[in-house]
Amino acid sequence: MARPRSANRRRFVLALIVLTSITLITLDSRSGRSGPLGAAGRAAHAVVSPIGGAVSAVAQPISDWWSGVTDSGGLKKENRRLRREIAELRGHQQDAAVALEEDTLLKSLLSLAQGLGTNARPVAARVIDRDPGNFESTITLDRGTEAGIEEGMAVLAPDGVVGHVVSSWHGGCSVRVLTDSNSAIAVRTLEHPAVGIAQGHTGSSELTVADFDSAAQIKVNDTVVTSDLANSVYPPDLSVGTVTNVDEQSAGLGLSVRIKPHVDFRELDFVLVLRWVPGEGPVVPIATTTTTFPTTSTSTSTSTTTTGQTGP
Amino acid sequence: MRAARIIALVTLTVIVQVVLFPHIRLAGRVPDLGLVLAIAVAFDHGPEEGAIVGFVAGLGFDLFLSTPLGLTALAYSLTAYGVGVLQGGMLRAPRWFTPVIGFLGGIAGGLLFVGIGLLAGVDGVHGNRAFVTVVLAACYDGLLAPFLFMLVGTLLHDPRERMTGWVRR
Numbered sequence: 367m368a369r370p371r372s373a374n375r376r377r378f379v380l381a382l383i384v385l386t387s388i389t390l391i392t393l394d395s396r397s398g399r400s401g402p403l404g405a406a407g408r409a410a411h412a413v414v415s416p417i418g419g420a421v422s423a424v425a426q427p428i429s430d431w432w433s434g435v436t437d438s439g440g441l442k443k444e445n446r447r448l449r450r451e452i453a454e455l456r457g458h459q460q461d462a463a464v465a466l467e468e469d470t471l472l473k474s475l476l477s478l479a480q481g482l483g484t485n486a487r488p489v490a491a492r493v494i495d496r497d498p499g500n501f502e503s504t505i506t507l508d509r510g511t512e513a514g515i516e517e518g519m520a521v522l523a524p525d526g527v528v529g530h531v532v533s534s535w536h537g538g539c540s541v542r543v544l545t546d547s548n549s550a551i552a553v554r555t556l557e558h559p560a561v562g563i564a565q566g567h568t569g570s571s572e573l574t575v576a577d578f579d580s581a582a583q584i585k586v587n588d589t590v591v592t593s594d595l596a597n598s599v600y601p602p603d604l605s606v607g608t609v610t611n612v613d614e615q616s617a618g619l620g621l622s623v624r625i626k627p628h629v630d631f632r633e634l635d636f637v638l639v640l641r642w643v644p645g646e647g648p649v650v651p652i653a654t655t656t657t658t659f660p661t662t663s664t665s666t667s668t669s670t671t672t673t674g675q676t677g678p
Numbered sequence: 679m680r681a682a683r684i685i686a687l688v689t690l691t692v693i694v695q696v697v698l699f700p701h702i703r704l705a706g707r708v709p710d711l712g713l714v715l716a717i718a719v720a721f722d723h724g725p726e727e728g729a730i731v732g733f734v735a736g737l738g739f740d741l742f743l744s745t746p747l748g749l750t751a752l753a754y755s756l757t758a759y760g761v762g763v764l765q766g767g768m769l770r771a772p773r774w775f776t777p778v779i780g781f782l783g784g785i786a787g788g789l790l791f792v793g794i795g796l797l798a799g800v801d802g803v804h805g806n807r808a809f810v811t812v813v814l815a816a817c818y819d820g821l822l823a824p825f826l827f828m829l830v831g832t833l834l835h836d837p838r839e840r841m842t843g844w845v846r847r
Contacts, residue, residue, distance in 0.1 A: 383730070387752035390737075407740075410742060421701075422697070
């Protein structure tokens with residue numbers, strides 16, 4: 367007799383459980399968690415939450431360790447993928463930085479070109495090489511005869527004169543910069559009317575003018591621009607540099623002046639080659655004061671008068 | 679006294695399930711600790727007790743879920759009852775059987791949960807991913823089953839019953 371009664375009891379319990387469950391499911395589905403059943407859930411959460419917070423703090427390291435154990439294969443794979451992505455992103459970031467820098471340079475170059483007269487006929491070129499030897503200061507550009515670039519043409523950067531073309535070929539040209547020992551450029555000071563020939567020196571980043579008139583009132587920080595002496599390969603009134611030192615030579619030989627060029631020849635990336643021909647007049651507007659192009663840090667200068675050209 | 683131990687065990691199981699195992703997932707899934715407990719109780723003490731423990735543990739777990747209250751309770755209790763009934767026909771369970779019964783019970787409980795959930799119109803129990811979840815959770819259940827069987831055997835052990843082997847038979 368015990369067995370059937372036990373079986374009946376089991377069935378009764380099961381039926382009770384099933385009915386209760388179905389009732390609960392129905393009630394909960396209909397009333398949602400806003401009813402009394404929801405209140406029971408909220409109460410349970412309220413009771414367990416503090417335990418959960420405490421356990422969470424303790425379990426987090428265990429969880430991390432467990433994740434490391436169970437996902438180690440995936441983690442390694444993800445790690446490799448992320449490292450690859452980081453490398454790619456760093457590459458893109460560097461590309462973007464270079465592009466931004468080039469953009470700034472090209473904008474300043476464009477601004478410089480727009481500030482020049484039509485007779486300047488500038489051609490933009492990229493510096494692709496420099497100083498092949500120890501005793502010369504030259505740079506190589508990526509444009510040459512195919513762009514109409516010929517020997518003797520002046521080369522400009524946004525900050526001022528770079529030098530002039532000494533040889534040109536199809537696809538490139540070589541430019542002798544102002545600091546080369548064989549370079550000579552006719553200059554004058556903007557603030558005081560004095561004309562001289564500035565020469566470069568091997569191993570020096572400055573130019574020297576040894577033949578300024580001793581009566582000239584040249585001072586340190588005076589601005590020096592290209593002169594309009596006849597046959598000069600440079601158009602007049604282009605920024606050259608700033609006077610850094612003035613010495614009076616003995617026996618009335620005049621003033622010896624050192625000039626720091628405005629252009630940093632080591633940092634050149636883009637330049638303008640002026641297809642200007644001596645005798646075509648100035649390429650910058652006539653002005654009474656030093657002019658700074660909008661996007662350049664230093665200046666390409668203009669002066670009060672520009673007449674004729676002379677050469678070094 | 680025994681009822682108190684069962685209540686304590688069920689409460690502890692629900693709390694551990696709710697606060698600890700979300701941090702210790704296997705392939706992103708948590709085990710059905712209450713289900714394995716109910717199976718262990720059913721295996722050890724028969725379908726009636728298993729069903730009651732399954733109902734209470736499932737109901738406790740339901741309080742923390744967004745699915746309808748009673749859904750997990752029904753799935754757990756039916757599974758435990760079935761395990762208890764099937765166990766009645768067995769003479770002796772070898773040691774390796776507990777992970778298997780945990781896994782199979784997990785599959786049955788998971789499928790019941792999905793099936794009843796579909797009938798009740800629960801979202802989120804549709805599709806193949808639900809079945810993948812059931813299988814993975816069942817694997818986890820199988821891994822934990824030996825510990826819970828041992829716990830149930832130790833805590834709910836009645837000295838008057840004859841113990842043969844790792845779990846009661």
